[in-house]
Amino acid sequence: MKIWSSPSRSAIKLAALATTASLVLAACGGGSDDEASGKADADGIITVKLGVVGPKTGPASLYYEYMAQDFEAFSDDFEEQYGVKFDVVSEDDQASPEETARAVSKLINEEGVHAILGPPLSGNALQVADTVQRSGVPWLLAGPNADEIINYETQPNWAFQTNFTNQQIMSILGERLWADDAKVGIVFSGDGFGQSNLDQLKLWAEANGHELTVEETIQPGAADANAIVKRLEDAGVESVFMGITQGADTATVTRSMEQAGYAPATVMTTGTILTNYKDVAEPSQWENIQIVDPRNFLEGGDKWVLDQVQEATGDAPAIPTNNISTYAMLDIYAQAVKEVGDASDKEAVRQAIEDIKTVHIGPDLTIESPFSADDHKLYTDDPATWFTYGFDEDFNLVNLGTAAECLESGC
Amino acid sequence: MEAVVIGLVLGGLYALLAQSFVLTFITTRTLNFAVGEFVALGAFAAIAVSSWSWLPTPGKVAVGFLAAAVVGALVYRFLVLPFTTQGEHDVRWLLSTVAVSFVMLNLITNVEGPSPQRSDTARISGTVDILGAGVGKQQLVLAGLAVVISLLLIVVTQRTSVGLMMRAVSQDPDTASLMGVSPRAVGAASYFVAMGLAGLAGVLYAATVGASPVMGETLLVASIAVAIVGGLGSLWGPLLGGALYGVLSQVASYQWGAIWGETAGLLLVIVVLVAKPEGLLGRRMEVKL
Amino acid sequence: MSLVVDNAESGYDRAPILSGVSLRVEPGELVAVVGSNGAGKTTLVKTIVGQLALRAGDLADDDGSFAKLSSHRRAKRGVVMVPEGRKLFPRLTVGENIALGRRAAGKRAGGEDPVDALLDAFPIVRERWGQQANLLSGGEQQMVALTRAVAARPRYLLLDEPSLGLSPLKTLDVFRLIELIRERTGAGILLVEQMADQALAAADRAYVLEHGRIVMEGDAAKLRSSDEVRRAYLGVS
Ligand SMILES: Nc1ncnc2c1ncn2[C@@H]1O[C@H](COP(=O)(O)OP(=O)(O)OP(=O)(O)O)[C@@H](O)[C@H]1O
Ligand SMILES: [Mg+2]
Numbered sequence: 010m011k012i013w014s015s016p017s018r019s020a021i022k023l024a025a026l027a028t029t030a031s032l033v034l035a036a037c038g039g040g041s042d043d044e045a046s047g048k049a050d051a052d053g054i055i056t057v058k059l060g061v062v063g064p065k066t067g068p069a070s071l072y073y074e075y076m077a078q079d080f081e082a083f084s085d086d087f088e089e090q091y092g093v094k095f096d097v098v099s100e101d102d103q104a105s106p107e108e109t110a111r112a113v114s115k116l117i118n119e120e121g122v123h124a125i126l127g128p129p130l131s132g133n134a135l136q137v138a139d140t141v142q143r144s145g146v147p148w149l150l151a152g153p154n155a156d157e158i159i160n161y162e163t164q165p166n167w168a169f170q171t172n173f174t175n176q177q178i179m180s181i182l183g184e185r186l187w188a189d190d191a192k193v194g195i196v197f198s199g200d201g202f203g204q205s206n207l208d209q210l211k212l213w214a215e216a217n218g219h220e221l222t223v224e225e226t227i228q229p230g231a232a233d234a235n236a237i238v239k240r241l242e243d244a245g246v247e248s249v250f251m252g253i254t255q256g257a258d259t260a261t262v263t264r265s266m267e268q269a270g271y272a273p274a275t276v277m278t279t280g281t282i283l284t285n286y287k288d289v290a291e292p293s294q295w296e297n298i299q300i301v302d303p304r305n306f307l308e309g310g311d312k313w314v315l316d317q318v319q320e321a322t323g324d325a326p327a328i329p330t331n332n333i334s335t336y337a338m339l340d341i342y343a344q345a346v347k348e349v350g351d352a353s354d355k356e357a358v359r360q361a362i363e364d365i366k367t368v369h370i371g372p373d374l375t376i377e378s379p380f381s382a383d384d385h386k387l388y389t390d391d392p393a394t395w396f397t398y399g400f401d402e403d404f405n406l407v408n409l410g411t412a413a414e415c416l417e418s419g420c
Numbered sequence: 421m422e423a424v425v426i427g428l429v430l431g432g433l434y435a436l437l438a439q440s441f442v443l444t445f446i447t448t449r450t451l452n453f454a455v456g457e458f459v460a461l462g463a464f465a466a467i468a469v470s471s472w473s474w475l476p477t478p479g480k481v482a483v484g485f486l487a488a489a490v491v492g493a494l495v496y497r498f499l500v501l502p503f504t505t506q507g508e509h510d511v512r513w514l515l516s517t518v519a520v521s522f523v524m525l526n527l528i529t530n531v532e533g534p535s536p537q538r539s540d541t542a543r544i545s546g547t548v549d550i551l552g553a554g555v556g557k558q559q560l561v562l563a564g565l566a567v568v569i570s571l572l573l574i575v576v577t578q579r580t581s582v583g584l585m586m587r588a589v590s591q592d593p594d595t596a597s598l599m600g601v602s603p604r605a606v607g608a609a610s611y612f613v614a615m616g617l618a619g620l621a622g623v624l625y626a627a628t629v630g631a632s633p634v635m636g637e638t639l640l641v642a643s644i645a646v647a648i649v650g651g652l653g654s655l656w657g658p659l660l661g662g663a664l665y666g667v668l669s670q671v672a673s674y675q676w677g678a679i680w681g682e683t684a685g686l687l688l689v690i691v692v693l694v695a696k697p698e699g700l701l702g703r704r705m706e707v708k709l
Numbered sequence: 710m711s712l713v714v715d716n717a718e719s720g721y722d723r724a725p726i727l728s729g730v731s732l733r734v735e736p737g738e739l740v741a742v743v744g745s746n747g748a749g750k751t752t753l754v755k756t757i758v759g760q761l762a763l764r765a766g767d768l769a770d771d772d773g774s775f776a777k778l779s780s781h782r783r784a785k786r787g788v789v790m791v792p793e794g795r796k797l798f799p800r801l802t803v804g805e806n807i808a809l810g811r812r813a814a815g816k817r818a819g820g821e822d823p824v825d826a827l828l829d830a831f832p833i834v835r836e837r838w839g840q841q842a843n844l845l846s847g848g849e850q851q852m853v854a855l856t857r858a859v860a861a862r863p864r865y866l867l868l869d870e871p872s873l874g875l876s877p878l879k880t881l882d883v884f885r886l887i888e889l890i891r892e893r894t895g896a897g898i899l900l901v902e903q904m905a906d907q908a909l910a911a912a913d914r915a916y917v918l919e920h921g922r923i924v925m926e927g928d929a930a931k932l933r934s935s936d937e938v939r940r941a942y943l944g945v946s
Pocket of ligand 2: 750751752793870
């Protein structure tokens with residue numbers, strides 16, 4: 010069973026070739042028409058001016074693409090369902106903190122957007138957290154996992170997270186990794202995401218009386234991870250967690266594991282492995298890997314979102330986890346705007362988000378009242394609501410049971 | 421021991437790319453800072469023809485070499501040469517090759533997308549055991565190739581008339597042209613071979629890590645370091661530099677963790693630059709009066 | 710049939726040096742150019758071989774104008790220079806230096822090799838064959854530089870101060886060698902020299918260059934005996 014087919018590159022290539030010249034000449038920002046008043050027009054449609062920040066260009070551009078895919082696949086749905094239309098004003102952050110700061114300030118001060126979606130990378134989101142919080146614009150964080158982005162001491166708080174957070178996944182994983190008092194090692198990428206993974210895992214370990222035996226960084230694009238693997242092996246690590254942004258770097262680690270003949274009992278990672286991993290790894294290298302995620306990729310609303318993206322764009326979801334969390338976020342925001350009736354009343358919209366009753370993910374998955382004043386996280390860290398996945402020969406996900414079940418009876 | 425073996429093997433990959441720097445430096449006194457993108461270009465060119473079943477694997481590898489080589493020669497002619505005309509202190513080529521790097525990176529990303537793509541051309545799976553260390557066969561091939569190509573280049577420059585022309589241009593391009601030798605043609609040929617080697621490295625490296633626009637960029641720092649340690653003026657330099665850099669960075673990674681690997685390698689560069697600025701096997705530049 | 714410099718102008722970035730220089734060298738002829746330091750002699754030969762750009766005027770050989778060709782193409786046509794200070798490739802051997810000279814010969818190679826005659830006449834070059842060029846004495850280096858130029862089978866040979874820095878004895882050797890080259894190659898030779906007396910004695914015709922202009926020209930023997938030349942260049946008052 011194949012879930013999402015790889016993107017057809019040839020179509021992209023043609024389009025890209027045709028547009029490359031114009032891209033080079035005109036560094037373009039997303040256009041916006043002035044109809045986006047935030048209030049209902051004659052037909053009762055509210056057009057929202059939504060600022061979107063992400064790496065449109067450069068090596069991390071998949072982290073912009075998933076947002077674009079969601080707008081392409083679902084814009085009409087939201088207009089139909091809630092009477093809310095998104096007028097997207099996009100800015101390229103080139104995955105750099107400086108550009109992110111520039112982009113965000115432009116969207117807020119010059120464009121006067123009603124809300125901001127992005128940036129998708131934790132490190133860059135951290136960089137602009139204060140700015141956005143101070144300017145009083147609903148901040149839709151569908152990508153980043155770092156807990157540190159939201160400081161609940163500032164109230165009212167403007168940021169909302171629809172991806173799971175690192176603190177949550179660590180509490181799920183911690184139990185698994187340290188089961189039977191195993192020695193645990195982490196390999197994390199040298200970026201905001203990896204660092205946050207490390208910090209949260211250490212926090213959890215400390216709080217639960219455990220100790221992390223080995224901590225190793227992998228630099229993006231590293232040629233090999235032999236030394237890292239060797240150090241894990243020498244320290245007698247039996248449970249390995251990989252908190253790595255790029256699947257390709259995860260592949261480097263598992264390749265070195267295979268080379269060294271190192272097969273720890275438990276190898277856990279995150280949904281980032283769904284991107285960029287499979288094409289550069291071999292089945293023997295992913296045999297043992299498991300991931301945990303609060304989303305059910307194989308059935309129900311989460312799967313529906315991914316299928317819709319594939320159907321509407323003709324490409325595989327760029328970052329499957331984030332395609333889903335973006336859908337959830339747009340659903341929440343559209344509902345809130347509908348309820349307030351005016352997107353420019355940002356304070357009211359913020360409150361409406363915080364008070365949201367039912368979040369819809371696709372036609373048949375709902376999450377009830379996820380938020381409160383000091384909890385702006387869509388998911389919880391209840392192991393019964395998280396899934397554990399393994400991979401088959403063709404790298405299709407296999408549902409091994411909930412995290413709670415795996416803790417109880419092993420997976 | 422394990423660290424030493426793996427360091428030597430890894431050093432081979434860097435040595436191959438360092439050889440591109442040395443080659444262009446010897447004949448033109450320029451370095452192409454876009455070498456990383458030529459690595460990617462070679463890899464993607466091989467992928468582009470991977471479905472041509474009539475073309476045997478060596479042919480596909482050759483396509484990777486040639487694509488990078490031809491673009492390399494053109495880059496020299498139109499984007500390096502025009503920026504070296506003001507004499508020895510003219511370093512505008514530095515800016516122009518960095519610009520080439522940016523443009524190529526963006527072009528490749530626009531056409532191929534940012535994600536790594538699988539490349540099966542010249543893919544050799546499996547591991548061999550060398551003195552107790554597990555070494556990927558693919559990496560071993562790359563390292564072996566670096567040695568063979570370096571020796572080949574050395575033989576060519578020392579024993580053939582083409583090599584004689586290269587050495588003459590290297591020592592004194594003006595006088596070489598009095599002998600009917602065109603320094604520009606020799607320069608273009610060097611860029612052809614040097615970028616071809618980068619493309620070749622790209623094809624083989626992509627079989628392990630996949631082809632992506634940034635695949636070469638991450639090798640760049642280490643390769644320049646290797647070239648500097650060995651000496652930019654010596655074709656033996658990359659072999660010695662690659663071995664030293666590879667072993668030192670692996671041993672440091674094994675001992676103190678991965679981030680110390682690169683740091684140790686760069687410290688080596690600093691030590692060499694202080695003690696022997698021309699590189700371990702380099703020759704002190706004669707000062708021309 | 711001759712090397713022709715017609716109304717040539719050239720110089721450096723902000724300094725025009727040569728203006729309206731015209732001269733001619735016939736095959737088999739030895740033509741001297743004399744002039745004081747800084748007169749523009751080196752500038753002249755560099756312009757002829759294309760190391761300096763010609764700003765106006767024309768350059769031609771038996772096959773027509775070559776003013777637009779790059780340096781290495783002029784060498785391949787047979788316009789060959791021995792630069793001031795020899796400019797051997799320091800880390801190539803004597804043999805390799807001479808082998809490089811042959812690269813310019815192209816189609817003109819073949820027939821009796823004049824290099825052999827030179828090596829027979831001055832066996833020291835052959836003895837040093839495998840030695841690195843920068844380890845030779847100045848005199849030996851000049852012999853090698855001349856041999857290298859002959860290996861290019863020149864049709865016109867430009868020599869820029871071949872006696873520079875040599876002892877009187879070695880200078881004699883160099884002049885003997887030049888004579889031999891003329892005999893064996895039949896090339897037209899343009900000889901730029903400080904040793905004006907010796908150069909004028911060896912040459913058929915001569916030009917006097919001052920401040921980038923030709924101020925006198927004619928039969929070498931006549932110039933050598935003219936009062937002006939004697940006073941200005943031969944140190945006779
Ligand atoms: N590279 C240069 N840039 C600027 N001016 C130069 C350069 N080389 C020479 N000149 C000037 O050009 C003039 C002619 O120089 P040139 O070398 O042709 O003289 P020359 O007749 O060969 O002298 P000499 O007998 O000392 O070799 C001199 O005034 C000199 O200062
Ligand atoms: Mg001179």
